[in-house]
Amino acid sequence: MGATIKDIAKLAGVSPGTVSRVLANKTGFFSAQTGEKVRAAAKELGYQKNTAAAELVTRQSNVIAAIVNSTKTNFASPIIEGIQAEAHLHDLNVIIVYAGDDDPEQQRRALTTVIERPVRSILLLSVDLSADNLQLLQSAQIPFCFLSISFDDIQVPYITSDDWQVGYQATQTLLQRGHRSIGLAGVDSDFHTGRQRVSGYRQAMQEAGIRVQPAWVQLGDYSYAAGQQAMQAYGADTALTAVIGASDMAAVGVLNQARSLGLQVPTDLSILAIDGTTICDLVQPALSSISQNFYEMGVAGVRQVSAPDDTSQKITPIKLVERQSIRQLK
Amino acid sequence: MGATIKDIAKLAGVSPGTVSRVLANKTGFFSAQTGEKVRAAAKELGYQKNTAAAELVTRQSNVIAAIVNSTKTNFASPIIEGIQAEAHLHDLNVIIVYAGDDDPEQQRRALTTVIERPVRSILLLSVDLSADNLQLLQSAQIPFCFLSISFDDIQVPYITSDDWQVGYQATQTLLQRGHRSIGLAGVDSDFHTGRQRVSGYRQAMQEAGIRVQPAWVQLGDYSYAAGQQAMQAYGADTALTAVIGASDMAAVGVLNQARSLGLQVPTDLSILAIDGTTICDLVQPALSSISQNFYEMGVAGVRQVSAPDDTSQKITPIKLVERQSIRQLK
DNA sequence: CTGTTAGCGCTTTCAG
DNA sequence: CTGAAAGCGCTAACAG
Numbered sequence: 229m230g231a232t233i234k235d236i237a238k239l240a241g242v243s244p245g246t247v248s249r250v251l252a253n254k255t256g257f258f259s260a261q262t263g264e265k266v267r268a269a270a271k272e273l274g275y276q277k278n279t280a281a282a283e284l285v286t287r288q289s290n291v292i293a294a295i296v297n298s299t300k301t302n303f304a305s306p307i308i309e310g311i312q313a314e315a316h317l318h319d320l321n322v323i324i325v326y327a328g329d330d331d332p333e334q335q336r337r338a339l340t341t342v343i344e345r346p347v348r349s350i351l352l353l354s355v356d357l358s359a360d361n362l363q364l365l366q367s368a369q370i371p372f373c374f375l376s377i378s379f380d381d382i383q384v385p386y387i388t389s390d391d392w393q394v395g396y397q398a399t400q401t402l403l404q405r406g407h408r409s410i411g412l413a414g415v416d417s418d419f420h421t422g423r424q425r426v427s428g429y430r431q432a433m434q435e436a437g438i439r440v441q442p443a444w445v446q447l448g449d450y451s452y453a454a455g456q457q458a459m460q461a462y463g464a465d466t467a468l469t470a471v472i473g474a475s476d477m478a479a480v481g482v483l484n485q486a487r488s489l490g491l492q493v494p495t496d497l498s499i500l501a502i503d504g505t506t507i508c509d510l511v512q513p514a515l516s517s518i519s520q521n522f523y524e525m526g527v528a529g530v531r532q533v534s535a536p537d538d539t540s541q542k543i544t545p546i547k548l549v550e551r552q553s554i555r556q557l558k
Numbered sequence: 559m560g561a562t563i564k565d566i567a568k569l570a571g572v573s574p575g576t577v578s579r580v581l582a583n584k585t586g587f588f589s590a591q592t593g594e595k596v597r598a599a600a601k602e603l604g605y606q607k608n609t610a611a612a613e614l615v616t617r618q619s620n621v622i623a624a625i626v627n628s629t630k631t632n633f634a635s636p637i638i639e640g641i642q643a644e645a646h647l648h649d650l651n652v653i654i655v656y657a658g659d660d661d662p663e664q665q666r667r668a669l670t671t672v673i674e675r676p677v678r679s680i681l682l683l684s685v686d687l688s689a690d691n692l693q694l695l696q697s698a699q700i701p702f703c704f705l706s707i708s709f710d711d712i713q714v715p716y717i718t719s720d721d722w723q724v725g726y727q728a729t730q731t732l733l734q735r736g737h738r739s740i741g742l743a744g745v746d747s748d749f750h751t752g753r754q755r756v757s758g759y760r761q762a763m764q765e766a767g768i769r770v771q772p773a774w775v776q777l778g779d780y781s782y783a784a785g786q787q788a789m790q791a792y793g794a795d796t797a798l799t800a801v802i803g804a805s806d807m808a809a810v811g812v813l814n815q816a817r818s819l820g821l822q823v824p825t826d827l828s829i830l831a832i833d834g835t836t837i838c839d840l841v842q843p844a845l846s847s848i849s850q851n852f853y854e855m856g857v858a859g860v861r862q863v864s865a866p867d868d869t870s871q872k873i874t875p876i877k878l879v880e881r882q883s884i885r886q887l888k
Numbered sequence: 889c890t891g892t893t894a895g896c897g898c899t900t901t902c903a904g
Numbered sequence: 905c906t907g908a909a910a911g912c913g914c915t916a917a918c919a920g
Contacts, residue, residue, distance in 0.1 A: 230699055234897080244907090245899080248900085249899090249906085278897055281898045282897075284611050284913065285898055286899065286912085312656060321667070323653040323671070325653050343606055344607050344608065367604045368606055369560055510782070511840060562913055575893095578916090582915080612913075612914050612915070614914075615895075615896045
């Protein structure tokens with residue numbers, strides 16, 4: 229255990245109160261001389277402030293916690309970067325805790341680690357809380373905001389892309405390039421986000437007068453494996469000329485499986501990914517994508533929890549990024 | 559601010575001490591009846607323990623902090639998973655804080671966030687602290703351990719792969735498959751890790767009686783871009799038949815650049831990656847790798863800080879994982 | 889088995 | 905400008 233404020237008070241020959249004041253830099257409340265003395269003593273003792281103790285009395289903290297849903301999703305990084313950048317602007321620190329992979333037990337653990345100590349606010353990256361855990365979070369009286377996830381049934385603050393638009397624009401993109409038989413691979417319709425994407429997809433198809441075959445929509449969990457399975461289901465002799473990967477990972481799964489099946493991308497099959505993380509540039513051909521602005525999501529998230537009453541945007545923009553995985557038809 | 563132990567004491571008609579005991583589950587120190595009363599009251603008030611306050615008095619915490627070096631390196635995930643798994647076994651919680659990208663200022667920030675509150679120990683994933691910051695860390699009197707990084711000049715606990723062996727075995731692997739002109743791409747010789755890899759590489763080459771051309775070793779920062787640049791430097795008409803990517807990302811950079819140059823992998827050029835993270839399986843052809851056991855590093859890290867005096871391994875094993883990027887010559 | 893007391897390290901009135 | 909004192913929420917003796 230290191231030196232305390234008392235130790236340095238003794239060494240400097242002043243009272244603990246004074247030490248507290250100079251260390252907190254309450255200018256005007258101590259003489260230059262005392263200031264020097266105290267700081268010297270602090271340095272000599274290698275003093276490290278016990279912030280927990282300070283927070284106990286001031287009843288407020290400057291850390292914001294980000295709970296992230298497993299390490300599998302690769303878009304957490306840009307969100308976290310956004311959070312950090314904005315947090316540092318407000319002189320806030322951020323800690324991250326992993327909540328496992330949709331395991332309520334792990335979620336609970338993550339939540340309590342965070343709730344049980346004075347954090348200023350909580351950001352949840354793509355974590356879908358169980359009812360119990362949501363209740364726990366709400367009862368904690370700490371400002372929170374969900375990121376990269378949306379809900380239809382419950383009323384909580386969240387910031388994400390317009391998932392309906394994601395599905396709609398992805399489909400539109402392919403339609404505009406002459407495709408009419410378009411698959412959607414690896415999407416999870418158990419949750420709002422996925423349902424919205426499917427819905428946007430269907431609307432675009434319908435507007436184009438295309439009847440969606442049941443097999444065109446392959447459900448999954450956005451994973452690489454889900455993409456592979458979807459492509460496997462489509463088969464080598466698929467009638468599809470294009471498929472939308474429900475995530476970057478799913479799209480890569482589709483890509484690699486297509487290749488295994490002997491299909492050339494984009495010659496035989498076009499692929500459009502959803503997310504637009506760095507992985508799109510790593511594979512060959514580079515995957516065109518409907519890209520989300522994850523960084524901005526992080527920024528908006530900390531703004532939201534900092535001023536919960538402000539009517540900040542709940543929707544971050546999306547945009548098409550063309551790379552090399554789409555072929556213009558006709 | 560939520561209910562405190564006092565509130566529930568009042569509601570249950572007992573003393574705060576008693577409440578503390580039942581909530582801490584000190585069995586044998588309270589009657590079943592009191593237990594019930596207290597728990598009921600706690601639930602009714604939606605009580606959330608203030609762990610910071612508890613830690614203040616017990617002077618010990620059950621959180622272990624992991625400081626990670628930017629989000630760029632993708633091997634952080636398996637290490638963190640290992641840390642989590644082992645930590646949970648010991649009923650420890652883990653928080654993560656990002657230390658930016660070799661920016662001393664950000665490092666310092668991360669360090670103080672962590673030091674200023676009672677964490678039980680600190681794990682540093684692949685972060686190379688500046689002298690000042692190392693001093694800060696050491697003076698904090700908190701057990702710590704570096705992961706996935708090594709040092710020659712300073713004496714600190716660390717756990718990593720044997721980087722000399724990494725370089726040596728990578729080279730051996732290629733040698734055994736008939737290659738003699740072998741490049742090493744994207745390695746950073748400013749630090750111990752990189753120097754060791756280069757040294758292992760040179761030794762293996764020397765043993766095989768091969769004279770390493772200066773241009774064969776292309777320095778860099780292990781990034782995708784570094785891999786690209788290295789391959790660009792080798793050129794389309796390179797005499798090399800194989801190159802070792804200093805990291806997975808560097809290897810992918812080499813791969814994609816080779817393709818841009820019109821080289822087929824592995825027909826014209828073999829590639830061996832170092833690290834063996836999931837990215838190796840995502841690209842085509844899948845990259846063979848000298849794989850590190852990152853998960854194990856995480857596990858060993860928490861063991862090390864839990865029992866600093868035990869003579870636990872400082873070295874985690876590596877192994878060759880064959881995929882599709884190496885061609886057997888002759 | 890339970891209440892009382894002291895105090896963790898810090899900040900913050902309140903008097904001087 | 906500075907010291908004394910109170911107290912944040914909790915635990916840990918110490919008596920009963």
